[in-house]
Amino acid sequence: MQDDIFEISGKKLSSRLFIGTGKYASDHMIPEVCKSTGACVITVALRRVDFNAITDNVMKHIPSHMQLMPNTSGARTSDEAIRIARLARATGCGNWIKIEVITDNKYLLPDGYQTAKATEILTKEGFAVFPYINPDLYVARDLVNAGAVAIMPLGAPIGSNRGIRTEEMINILIDDIDLPIIVDAGIGKPSHACQAMEAGADACLVNTAIATSENPILMCKAFADAIRAGRNAFLAKAGATSQLASASSPLTGFIHNDEGLQ
Amino acid sequence: MSFYSVLEQYQEHDIEIITGSINQQTVLRSLNKNTLTIEDFAALISPAALPCLEQIAQKSHDITRRYFGNTIHLFTPMYLSNYCNNRCLYCGFNHDTQIERYQMNVDEVENEAKVIASTGLKHILILTGDAPEKASISYLQSCCDVLKQYFSSISIEIYALEKKNYETLIESGVDGLTIYQETYNKKLYDKLHPTGPKKKYIFRLDAPQRGAEAGMRNVTIGTLLGLDSWRKDIFFTALHASWLEKHYPETEISIALPRIRPYYGYYQPEYQVSDQDMVQMIIAIRVFLPRCGITISTRERASFRNNTIRLGVTKMSAGSTTAVGGHSLSNQHNQFEISDKRSVEQMAAYLEQNNVQPLFKDWERF
Numbered sequence: 001m002q003d004d005i006f007e008i009s010g011k012k013l014s015s016r017l018f019i020g021t022g023k024y025a026s027d028h029m030i031p032e033v034c035k036s037t038g039a040c041v042i043t044v045a046l047r048r049v050d051f052n053a054i055t056d057n058v059m060k061h062i063p064s065h066m067q068l069m070p071n072t073s074g075a076r077t078s079d080e081a082i083r084i085a086r087l088a089r090a091t092g093c094g095n096w097i098k099i100e101v102i103t104d105n106k107y108l109l110p111d112g113y114q115t116a117k118a119t120e121i122l123t124k125e126g127f128a129v130f131p132y133i134n135p136d137l138y139v140a141r142d143l144v145n146a147g148a149v150a151i152m153p154l155g156a157p158i159g160s161n162r163g164i165r166t167e168e169m170i171n172i173l174i175d176d177i178d179l180p181i182i183v184d185a186g187i188g189k190p191s192h193a194c195q196a197m198e199a200g201a202d203a204c205l206v207n208t209a210i211a212t213s214e215n216p217i218l219m220c221k222a223f224a225d226a227i228r229a230g231r232n233a234f235l236a237k238a239g240a241t242s243q244l245a246s247a248s249s250p251l252t253g254f255i256h257n258d259e260g261l262q
Numbered sequence: 263m264s265f266y267s268v269l270e271q272y273q274e275h276d277i278e279i280i281t282g283s284i285n286q287q288t289v290l291r292s293l294n295k296n297t298l299t300i301e302d303f304a305a306l307i308s309p310a311a312l313p314c315l316e317q318i319a320q321k322s323h324d325i326t327r328r329y330f331g332n333t334i335h336l337f338t339p340m341y342l343s344n345y346c347n348n349r350c351l352y353c354g355f356n357h358d359t360q361i362e363r364y365q366m367n368v369d370e371v372e373n374e375a376k377v378i379a380s381t382g383l384k385h386i387l388i389l390t391g392d393a394p395e396k397a398s399i400s401y402l403q404s405c406c407d408v409l410k411q412y413f414s415s416i417s418i419e420i421y422a423l424e425k426k427n428y429e430t431l432i433e434s435g436v437d438g439l440t441i442y443q444e445t446y447n448k449k450l451y452d453k454l455h456p457t458g459p460k461k462k463y464i465f466r467l468d469a470p471q472r473g474a475e476a477g478m479r480n481v482t483i484g485t486l487l488g489l490d491s492w493r494k495d496i497f498f499t500a501l502h503a504s505w506l507e508k509h510y511p512e513t514e515i516s517i518a519l520p521r522i523r524p525y526y527g528y529y530q531p532e533y534q535v536s537d538q539d540m541v542q543m544i545i546a547i548r549v550f551l552p553r554c555g556i557t558i559s560t561r562e563r564a565s566f567r568n569n570t571i572r573l574g575v576t577k578m579s580a581g582s583t584t585a586v587g588g589h590s591l592s593n594q595h596n597q598f599e600i601s602d603k604r605s606v607e608q609m610a611a612y613l614e615q616n617n618v619q620p621l622f623k624d625w626e627r628f
Contacts (some may be wrong), residue, residue, distance in 0.1 A: 024332060047623075047626065050384060050414070053623070054380070083628040106508070118345060159328045212328060
């Protein structure tokens with residue numbers, strides 16, 4: 001089999017597991033997390049980065065080979081997201097930006113309208129925009145038209161670890177949207193990530209499930225394996241499934257009888 | 263619409279009788295729900311929940327880790343002024359208390375900011391007494407102009423304002439509001455606040471709402487635990503927080519749990535609040551309101567604070583002083599005695615040693 005390289009925004013990625021930097025007991029774990037997952041892309045919340053920190057700074061712990069994907073966590077409007085994105089680029093974090101606009105702190109669900117507005121403006125400014133959305137076909141189409149480089153639908157609300165609860169909607173995006181689909185949020189176990197990959201998602205972003213496990217480094221490996229397994233299963237094209245057994249008295253068997261067919 | 267209309271519906275209910283009649287089966291049923299109602303919260307704070315505290319704590323711990331990770335957000339208070347027109351019976355800055363009054367000028371605020379910022383803290387909570395003729399909106403604006411240079415987030419814990427004044431301060435760089443109702447018991451509130459602008463119960467009750475409407479990113483509410491029965495006040499605090507979450511989804515709502523501390527005065531709290539009571543409150547709030555911030559201040563002992571880190575607490579003050587200019591001026595009077603006297607560095611080191619990341623910065627004015 002040929003190497004399964006994931007190419008996005010001009011970058012060739014050898015791993016389809018994207019990771020985050022939040023919720024770890026210590027930022028010192030980040031290099032080992034990068035190594036153990038084999039991930040190439042890491043997202044970081046600009047709201048928590050203090051470039052002038054006299055205390056620790058998360059950016060110091062991110063290995064230089066990682067592709068940074070700053071995110072706009074904390075933004076409540078498209079304007080805030082845009083300002084965060086511009087600051088990210090101005091401070092040397094590159095032009096990849098994950099747009100998160102959340103106007104509901106209770107459920108932490110993304111605001112599709114504000115996200116689309118920010119995406120439209122930022123793509124014109126040359127950003128590679130990765131919008132985080134509810135898996136809504138219409139919003140996804142707007143984002144395609146706005147110039148997003150991928151769509152990041154949620155599997156379940158952030159931090160819920162509840163798995164791919166939006167499976168049917170994500171499947172529609174996988175079928176219909178001609179951009180990479182990166183499942184983000186809600187993935188609580190490696191089996192959830194595997195499920196998404198098997199269904200044809202191009203990648204998964206996993207943070208909480210790794211950062212809050214009892215053994216994050218072992219969990220990194222488990223997720224890396226699950227992503228590979230799911231991807232391979234997708235490429236191998238699983239056999240058709242059926243809810244019915246093969247009938248021992250087939251209804252159409254007469255077709256093959258000499259007397260049955262005229 | 264005001265939260266007062268919700269509160270009024272409960273005027274006839276005696277929360278202690280309600281929580282006293284709950285049995286353990288009800289507690290377990292409430293605990294096992296995915297989404298809890300205020301009645302479920304009442305079950306979790308009931309005496310019947312005491313044998314289940316460990317189970318509730320485990321759930322609270324899991325929820326906290328999922329939503330907030332292995333982190334504790336650190337901040338510190340900065341007392342700007344202790345002039346006050348109120349006569350709150352329980353407060354060390356009560357108008358009648360014979361202490362030296364002082365308000366820092368902008369240069370002194372800057373000196374204080376430098377000392378605090380040198381600890382690495384990026385989030386500051388500024389406090390004043392209730393004396394708008396001294397600590398005016400324009401004075402606070404001047405302070406914010408200075409503080410913005412040192413801190414990425416500024417919260418206020420001052421007298422209740424009209425919405426337009428909150429808007430003015432937001433424009434000056436404030437993004438968080440902390441305001442305590444002190445007690446939801448209206449009769450007791452009236453007694454504890456004999457005169458002064460704070461006497462207006464409903465005006466204070468609606469202040470968190472006005473702050474959220476003005477655009478505050480964070481609103482923290484709470485009562486002074488020990489003024490009334492804790493079960494009553496925490497029930498209404500949770501009800502209030504839940505109401506704010508529902509009506510102002512853009513605002514991050516937090517609950518702070520200050521227990522009354524000794525101060526320079528004669529008021530003795532009528533009710534005792536034990537460590538076990540505090541634990542029950544923390545874990546019940548977390549299970550009822552998974553996304554709600556929970557703050558424990560340096561009023562509490564270091565050992566107790568250490569033990570609450572894994573229960574559901576998300577924010578802690580550190581390196582605190584409750585005196586005006588307490589970091590850079592000498593001989594100032596404390597509002598109350600702090601208990602956990604660890605420096606920011608010591609607090610951060612303790613957290614790191616216990617696999618919890620101290621968060622110094624969680625927001626800035628983008």
